[in-house]
Amino acid sequence: xxxxxxxxxxxxxxxxxxxxxFLQVQNIVSGRRVWDWLFSSVExxxxxxxxxxxxxxxxxxxxxxxxxxxxxxxxxIDMARSLTLIDETKHRxxxxxxxxxxxxxxxxxxxxxxxDLVLTAVPRCVFWQGIPIEIDWDKHxxxxxxxxxxxxxxxxxxxxxxxxxxxxxxxxxxxxxxIKLRLIAMAHFPTDLADxxxxxxxxxQILDLPPESISVLKMVSKVAIRESV
Numbered sequence: 001x002x003x004x005x006x007x008x009x010x011x012x013x014x015x016x017x018x019x020x021x022f023l024q025v026q027n028i029v030s031g032r033r034v035w036d037w038l039f040s041s042v043e044x045x046x047x048x049x050x051x052x053x054x055x056x057x058x059x060x061x062x063x064x065x066x067x068x069x070x071x072x073x074x075x076x077i078d079m080a081r082s083l084t085l086i087d088e089t090k091h092r093x094x095x096x097x098x099x100x101x102x103x104x105x106x107x108x109x110x111x112x113x114x115x116d117l118v119l120t121a122v123p124r125c126v127f128w129q130g131i132p133i134e135i136d137w138d139k140h141x142x143x144x145x146x147x148x149x150x151x152x153x154x155x156x157x158x159x160x161x162x163x164x165x166x167x168x169x170x171x172x173x174x175x176x177x178x179i180k181l182r183l184i185a186m187a188h189f190p191t192d193l194a195d196x197x198x199x200x201x202x203x204x205q206i207l208d209l210p211p212e213s214i215s216v217l218k219m220v221s222k223v224a225i226r227e228s229v
Contacts, residue, residue, distance in 0.1 A: 026060055040139060061076060070100075073098055073100070088130050117215070143182070145165075154206065157211060159206045161205070
């Protein structure tokens with residue numbers, strides 16, 4: 001990892017781990033995965049919609065910080081976690097040791113420690129058992145609305161049906177059924193989570209998770225996320 005990314009006072013073990021993560025993410029194969037899997041269509045557009053051109057202008061770390069902000073070492077840590085090059089424990093450790101642990105991170109980690117399914121509204125992210133589901137939720141608005149509606153209903157021990165989506169498509173009583181089938185067919189949607197979306201009689205559906213296993217978060221300020229009500 002370039003020395004300009006390293007800050008004085010960091011333990012040698014932290015620096016060594018960051019260098020390893022940097023080598024793993026700052027190569028063209030990992031860069032392409034970040035481009036395809038992690039960047040939204042809006043982010044790719046900001047980078048010119050051409051991976052190789054954007055790559056030639058500084059690699060994936062520069063691309064990440066250009067569209068998401070933050071420090072270069074934070075970009076390396078987050079990309080390494082999202083690509084499963086490090087686990088959640090090491091991700092938390094690196095954030096803490098480099099001073100990158102924000103209120104948002106703490107809220108998310110607390111939620112992830114106590115919930116299997118976590119949704120955050122800003123930015124739109126879905127975590128299943130601590131791992132982000134790599135779907136462009138901004139691009140797939142219907143998927144986001146469906147899963148959020150399903151999760152909130154499950155928190156209240158309720159089921160959903162066509163009436164929950166009348167504003168989405170008033171003429172289609174099977175709208176939620178079709179959206180479910182399209183969502184669970186997505187390549188990165190976990191099959192074990194898909195199995196928990198249970199179809200009942202009369203077109204009703206339920207997410208077969210206890211309320212305490214679900215957390216739906218929203219941004220209430222620029223520095224803190226809190227549970228939706």
